[in-house]
Amino acid sequence: MRYTEERYISLLTDFGFKRIFGTNPNKDLLIDFLNSLFDGEQVVKNVTFLNSEHVGDVRTDSKAIFDVYCENEKGEKFIVEMQNASQKYFKDRSLYYATFPIREQAKKGEVWNYELKHVYVVALLNYDMTDSAFAQDTINHDIGLLDKQTHKVFNDKLTFKYVEIAKFKKSIEELKTNYDKWIYVLQNLSHLDRQPRYLRTEVFSRLFNQAEIARFSKTELREYEDSLKAYRDMKNSLDNAEEKGIAKGLAKGRAEGKKDKAVEIAKKLLEMDMPIDAIMKATGLSQEEITKL
Incomplete structure (x- = not known):
């Protein structure tokens, strides 16, 4: 090949x-x-x-x-x-x-x-x-x-x-x-x-x-293609790792954004003296996370 x-x-x-x-x-x-x-x-x-x-x-x-x-x-x-x-x-x-x-x-x-x-x-x-x-x-x-x-x-x-x-x-x-x-x-x-x-x-x-x-001679061509394959394999591995890192970062960013929004809403509901159970249902936050606010 x-x-x-x-x-x-x-x-x-x-x-x-x-x-x-x-x-x-x-x-x-x-x-x-x-x-x-x-x-x-x-x-x-x-x-x-x-x-x-x-x-x-x-x-x-x-x-x-x-x-x-x-x-x-x-x-x-x-x-x-x-x-x-x-x-x-x-x-x-x-x-x-x-x-x-x-x-x-x-x-x-x-x-x-x-x-x-x-x-x-x-x-x-x-x-x-x-x-x-x-x-x-x-x-x-x-x-x-x-x-x-x-x-x-x-x-x-x-x-x-x-x-x-x-x-x-x-x-x-x-x-x-x-x-x-x-x-x-x-x-x-x-x-x-x-x-x-x-x-x-x-x-x-x-x-x-x-x-x-x-x-190139046949030997040189074989050596070069082995070297090229190793280089491409290495670059593909790095590119895949980078893509996964970017995707993970985006997912984490979206999750953190949702969490920030939920915290913001929970604070407002607490100011309105809404029960913690109701705030938990409205925001998806845990009781511990809400009480810390």
Whole structure:
């Protein structure tokens, strides 16, 4: 059974994201994306992919498996993650992930002065994170270590980039910057049937070429369809849970509205010295609820 009839892969799937951003033949695509995201704050000229699976300490034997893990020509580390669903402790997970590229910089068997290379954690969020610390007028949130009083950078060796791609609402005609184009592609690549003229650059031509499903081997196609099915199953589960939550909320709201109206009526009837039995019949409230009024 085939799960897709689209021309291009979805970058929201595990397979699609890692194929485009996590393989040596396509590292120019990752470099271009990172440079668009950092917008001059950081200029990446080259990347080397590193082992994306890390084992924690012996006591817990916990693991961290990154979507994409690499370093640039200066030895600075980048973790790039696609997160499709809200997770209660996602910020904690991001912080935990950052400890691995920090700890692995320790020099083995020699005196080390603790100087660190910069570590960047880039989290692409395919949902509304709605964190109270985030500015509401942007989807790109830059988190670092600051002095709380002066708001000056205390240490610039650790940076978190949270990008709420689900909140990106620009149409293809409104795309101005390279960053806009990348976020649009992250959201919409699998919905396109051709490369739009707004995306006709050398980098995006490479992207569309690499993302064309017809070019996949049988093995790649099977892996992608497995990944796509897992993504769709996850999204369907989330959508169903959201719909049930909304329906439950509406039902609760209607019930609370009726209760409020009944209480209002009961108060008026009490003022008229109507017997409690009669008020119970008129409002549906219990004797205890009425006597509390």
